[in-house]
Amino acid sequence: DAGITQSPRHKVTETGTPVTLRCHQTENHRYMYWYRQDPGHGLRLIHYSYGVKDTDKGEVSDGYSVSRSKTEDFLLTLESATSSQTSVYFCATRQDITEAFFGQGTRLTVV
């Protein structure tokens, strides 16, 4: 498996506060993705990156922003967390148009 580390693994935050989740990879993969997993919705794409400083929106991007200043790091920021953003967040990486590899996930609770 690709070396993908998500941090933090668990976080509880208050409504209205900013939150940043980090995804770090050691495989030099070109593509990186952020998904959220919710019951009944499966895995939904939030944002993805196809290179340093190159990002694009997924299907549920409202309320989220991303940045990729280095190949190995992809940051997901919730500018002002809401209860609807309570979820499990997964980062994934992919070298080309083949399989993607996932991190262990970050469980975020917004109270």
Place this chain on the structure above:
Amino acid sequence: DQQVKQNSPSLSVQEGRISILNCDYTNSMFDYFLWYKKYPAEGPTFLISISSIKDKNEDGRFTVFLNKSAKHLSLHIVPSQPGDSAVYFCAASGGNEKLTFGTGTRLTIIP
């Protein structure tokens, strides 16, 4: 608009029998399809994939079938084992770098 659909939220199969998981898609641009397996509190792990130029791909106990005209794919697991109990996601990509997932099917193998 759910472009990748898994209409069965759950499936129970006797140990040793065949498990068949189904997936439908709507986007005719999809040309690469994948299946992932997910255990609780872990990230999804890649199982098997298939390109649209093929209609079948096998890897050990796992076989994926693709019917392009019906926009349907299925994953067969033979024989089913207790360790196969997990949530299975199908995913699709095509035309760009996005990887779109279905809502998942929870497979339970009954000893």
